[in-house]
Amino acid sequence: MNRTEPVTLTNMCMVTRGTEILVIKRNDPAWPGLTFPGGHVEAHEFFHDSVVRELKEETGLTIKKPKLVGVKQFYDD
Numbered sequence: 255m256n257r258t259e260p261v262t263l264t265n266m267c268m269v270t271r272g273t274e275i276l277v278i279k280r281n282d283p284a285w286p287g288l289t290f291p292g293g294h295v296e297a298h299e300f301f302h303d304s305v306v307r308e309l310k311e312e313t314g315l316t317i318k319k320p321k322l323v324g325v326k327q328f329y330d331d
Contacts, residue, residue, distance in 0.1 A: 266289070291313050
């Protein structure tokens with residue numbers, strides 16, 4: 255019995271300042287609209303490092319202490 259399955263790990267980061275929330279407008283036809291900054295976790299990369307990197311790449315902002323507030327699992331049949 256194989257107890258493993260391939261997975262894709264991603265992250266999203268909600269950045270707030272007072273009552274403002276940072277979102278990104280995506281122009282990708284496959285997934286358009288507003289979303290939080292984020293992206294894929296690279297091989298052998300820690301979640302913490304991936305969210306810091308993605309936020310820097312997408313917004314130019316540097317964060318130091320991201321806080322995990324949830325996990326969501328999707329199945330792609």
